[in-house]
Amino acid sequence: MKIAFTTKGKEWDSMIDPRFGRTEFFLVYDEEKDELMFYDNREVANDAHGAGPKTAQKLFELKPDVLITGNGPGGNAATVLEKTNIKILTGASEMTAKEAYEAFKNGKLN
Amino acid sequence: MKEIVVISGKGGTGKTSLTASFAYLGGKDVIVADCDVDAADMHLLLEPDFEEQEDFYSGELAYIIQDQCIRCGKCLEVCRFGAIKNLFNTYQVDPLACEGCGYCARICPTNAIINKKPVAGKWFISNIKTGSIMVHAKLGIGADNSGKLVAKVKNEAKEIAEDEFKDFVIVDGSPGIGCPVVSSLSGASFVLMVTEPSVSGLHDLKRLYELIKKFGLKAGCIINKSDINQQITDEIETFLKEENILHIANLPYNEDFTKAMTVGQTIIEFSNGNLKKQITSAWEIIKNELK
Amino acid sequence: MKIAIASGKGGTGKTTLSTNLASYLSEKETVVLTDVDVEEPNSGLFIKGELVYEEDKFKMVPQWVEDKCTFCGICQKVCNFHAVIQLGKMIMVFPQLCHGCYACSELCPESALPMIPKKMGILRYYKNHQLHFTESRLDIGEEQAVPLIRQTKDYINNTFSEDAIRIYDSPPGTSCPVIEATKDTDFIILVTEPTPFGLHDLQLAVETMKELKKQFGVVINRDGIGNSNVTDYCKAENIPLLAKIPNDRRIAELYSQGKLIYKDIPEFRQELDKIIAYIKTLKINRQA
Numbered sequence: 001m002k003i004a005f006t007t008k009g010k011e012w013d014s015m016i017d018p019r020f021g022r023t024e025f026f027l028v029y030d031e032e033k034d035e036l037m038f039y040d041n042r043e044v045a046n047d048a049h050g051a052g053p054k055t056a057q058k059l060f061e062l063k064p065d066v067l068i069t070g071n072g073p074g075g076n077a078a079t080v081l082e083k084t085n086i087k088i089l090t091g092a093s094e095m096t097a098k099e100a101y102e103a104f105k106n107g108k109l110n
Numbered sequence: 111m112k113e114i115v116v117i118s119g120k121g122g123t124g125k126t127s128l129t130a131s132f133a134y135l136g137g138k139d140v141i142v143a144d145c146d147v148d149a150a151d152m153h154l155l156l157e158p159d160f161e162e163q164e165d166f167y168s169g170e171l172a173y174i175i176q177d178q179c180i181r182c183g184k185c186l187e188v189c190r191f192g193a194i195k196n197l198f199n200t201y202q203v204d205p206l207a208c209e210g211c212g213y214c215a216r217i218c219p220t221n222a223i224i225n226k227k228p229v230a231g232k233w234f235i236s237n238i239k240t241g242s243i244m245v246h247a248k249l250g251i252g253a254d255n256s257g258k259l260v261a262k263v264k265n266e267a268k269e270i271a272e273d274e275f276k277d278f279v280i281v282d283g284s285p286g287i288g289c290p291v292v293s294s295l296s297g298a299s300f301v302l303m304v305t306e307p308s309v310s311g312l313h314d315l316k317r318l319y320e321l322i323k324k325f326g327l328k329a330g331c332i333i334n335k336s337d338i339n340q341q342i343t344d345e346i347e348t349f350l351k352e353e354n355i356l357h358i359a360n361l362p363y364n365e366d367f368t369k370a371m372t373v374g375q376t377i378i379e380f381s382n383g384n385l386k387k388q389i390t391s392a393w394e395i396i397k398n399e400l401k
Numbered sequence: 402m403k404i405a406i407a408s409g410k411g412g413t414g415k416t417t418l419s420t421n422l423a424s425y426l427s428e429k430e431t432v433v434l435t436d437v438d439v440e441e442p443n444s445g446l447f448i449k450g451e452l453v454y455e456e457d458k459f460k461m462v463p464q465w466v467e468d469k470c471t472f473c474g475i476c477q478k479v480c481n482f483h484a485v486i487q488l489g490k491m492i493m494v495f496p497q498l499c500h501g502c503y504a505c506s507e508l509c510p511e512s513a514l515p516m517i518p519k520k521m522g523i524l525r526y527y528k529n530h531q532l533h534f535t536e537s538r539l540d541i542g543e544e545q546a547v548p549l550i551r552q553t554k555d556y557i558n559n560t561f562s563e564d565a566i567r568i569y570d571s572p573p574g575t576s577c578p579v580i581e582a583t584k585d586t587d588f589i590i591l592v593t594e595p596t597p598f599g600l601h602d603l604q605l606a607v608e609t610m611k612e613l614k615k616q617f618g619v620v621i622n623r624d625g626i627g628n629s630n631v632t633d634y635c636k637a638e639n640i641p642l643l644a645k646i647p648n649d650r651r652i653a654e655l656y657s658q659g660k661l662i663y664k665d666i667p668e669f670r671q672e673l674d675k676i677i678a679y680i681k682t683l684k685i686n687r688q689a
Contacts, residue, residue: 050483122412149410211502
C-alpha cells in the first residue's frame with residue numbers, strides 16, 4: 001500500500017501540515033518497497049488561487065492508496081479527490097508523519 | 111496549541127476591540143494574527159514595533175517589453191478584461207484591470223509580454239505590549255485580497271506559537287463570506303462570532319454560520335450592543351440554541367469601545383466597570399471550552 | 402450624475418447613508434439606487450418596493466466536451482487560476498475559480514472546451530414611486546464579485562436614463578470589487594467614523610481614490626465619539642467634509658430595526674441636505 005501525508009518537511013519526523021491545498025510537501029511511503037519519497041508542493045502553495053484542485057491533481061499523479069492529513073481538503077479539492085480512489089484520513093494535525101503512520105496502523109485515524 | 115478565530119461577517123460589530131482585549135487578557139500565552147488584511151486595525155491597539163517585515167507577492171500582472179513589441183495588437187484582441195490599451199500606437203497594460211490570466215503572454219508572437227509577480231503588500235512580525243508577538247499585514251491598493259496573504263499571516267503566527275510553546279493563537283478574521291474568510295477559518299480549534307442585534311447583523315450571521323457549518327467547526331457567539339434591539343437579540347439567541355452554538359455573552363451598547371480605541375487601548379486597560387468583568391469572564395468561558 | 406458610497410472598512414454606515422440619501426432624494430426627483438456590495442447586499446433590508454424585474458446573472462465558463470478531447474493537457478497548462486484540471490482521462494472545470502479569460506477555450510486545438518453561461522447570482526429591481534432600487538446577490542460559494550458588479554452596472558446603464566441621479570452602495574475595502582464599483586462614477590462619498598480605526602481605514606480609501614484619480618468627499622458618521630483627527634486630516638489634505646452625522650443611540654436603534662432614519666430624526670435630515678447641496682454644485686467631468 002502507498003500512503004501519502006501532507007507535511008511541512010521531507011522526513012519521517014516532519015510535522016503533518018494540517019492544510020491540504022497549501023501543504024508544503026507530500027511524503028509518500030510505499031510499504032511494499034519500504035521507500036519514503038517526498039514531493040515539494042511549495043510552488044502551488046504559493047499560488048494565489050486554486051491551490052486546492054491543483055494540489056489534488058498532484059496527489060492523484062503520486063498514486064497513493066491513502067492520504068493522511070489534518071483538516072481535510074476544502075470543497076474544490078474534495079471534488080477532485082472524489083474522482084480518485086484515494087482514501088482520506090484526517091485528524092493528524094499535531095503529529096509527525098511517523099506518529100501519524102503509527103496512528104493509522106493502529107486504526108486511530110478516520 | 112489552540113487556535114481561536116474571531117469573525118463577524120458584517121463590519122463594525124466590535125470584533126477587533128474584543129480580539130485585542132482577549133489578547134491582552136491572555137498576555138504572553140497568546141500569539142496574535144491580524145487576518146483582517148483589508149482593514150487591519152489591530153496594530154492601533156497593541157503597539158507593534160514592526161520588528162521584521164517582508165514584501166508579499168501575489169498573482170501575476172502582464173508587462174510589455176516595448177523593444178520587442180511589433181504592435182500586432184493580438185494581446186488587445188484576446189484580453190477579456192480591457193487591460194491592454196493602445197495609446198499612440200504603444201501597447202500598455204492597465205495594472206488595475208489586468209487579472210493576470212497570462213493569455214496575452216502566451217499568444218504574443220514575439221514573446222514581448224512577460225508575467226511579473228507584483229508586490230501585493232507587506233507582512234510584519236512585531237513585539238506587542240502584551241509581552242507577546244503579533245503577525246500582521248498591509249495590503250496594497252487594488253490588490254486582490256486572496257486567501258493567500260491570510261494564510262501567510264496565520265501560518266507565521268502558528269509557527270511562532272509552536273516554536274515558543276504558546277497556548278493560543280488568536281486570529282482577527284476577515285469580513286464577508288468569500289475566499290479570505292475560508293482561509294481564516296481553516297484549522298480553527300474554535301470560531302468566535304461577534305454580532306450585533308440588527309437586521310443586517312442577523313442576516314450576515316446566518317450566512318456566515320452556513321460556512322462554519324460546512325467546515326464542521328466548533329463555534330460560539332458574543333452579541334455586542336445587545337440592548338439596542340431586544341427583539342432581534344432574542345431572535346439571535348433562538349438561532350444559537352437551534353444550531354447548538356455556544357452563547358458566550360451579551361454585551362451592552364457601551365461607548366467605552368470607542369473611548370478605549372481613541373486612546374489606543376484595549377477595553378481591559380481602559381475600563382474598570384462591568385464591561386471589563388464581562389469580557390474577562392467571556393475569555394474564561396472560551397478557554398474552558400478549549401480544555 | 403453617478404455617485405458611489407464607499408468606505409475603507411465595513412460597519413461605518415455606508416448602507417445607512419446610501420438608503421437614506423436615495424430615499425430622501427426620491428421625494429423630489431427620480432433616483433436609481435444600486436447595491437453593488439454583492440457579497441453582503443444589505444440595502445434591500447431598508448428599502449421597501451415592488452419587485453418589477455428579476456434575472457439570473459451568468460458568467461462564461463468552459464465546458465468539457467469529452468468526445469473531442471485528445472488529452473493534450475494544453476488547457477490545464479494555460480489556466481493560471483487552476484480552474485481546469487486534468488485527472489487521467491478526465492478534464493475537470495471549477496467555475497468558481499474561472500475568471501473567464503477564454504485562454505483554455507480558444508487555445509484548445511480540438512475546440513473541446515466551448516464557453517457556456519453559468520449562473521453566479523441574481524439581480525432584482527424594485528420600484529417605490531420615484532426610487533428605483535436594484536440589488537445583485539452573489540450565490541454562496543462564488544468567490545468573485547467583480548463580474549457580477551460589472552454586469553449590474555451594465556444593467557443600470559442600459560435600463561435607466563442618464564438624467565436620474567444614480568447612487569451605488571459599494572463594497573468595503575480597497576481591493577478589486579471596490580475599484581470595479583467606483584470606476585466610471587463622477588463622485589465618491591467616503592463614510593467613516595471619527596476614531597483611530599476610522600481614520601486609518603479612511604486613509605487607505607483616500608489613497609485608493611487618488612490612485613483612481615477620482616473626485617471624492619468625506620462624511621463622518623457617529624460624530625461626537627472618538628476625537629477630531631479625521632476632521633483635522635481632511636482639512637490638512639484639502640478633502641471636502643460634506644457632513645457630520647451625529648452619534649445618536651436612536652439612529653442605531655432605527656437601523657437595527659431596518660428603518661430609514663431621516664423620517665424620524667431631523668438632525669440626520671439636515672446632514673443629508675448638506676450632502677445634497679454639495680452634490681448639486683458638482684461639475685461633471687466625464688472621462689473617456
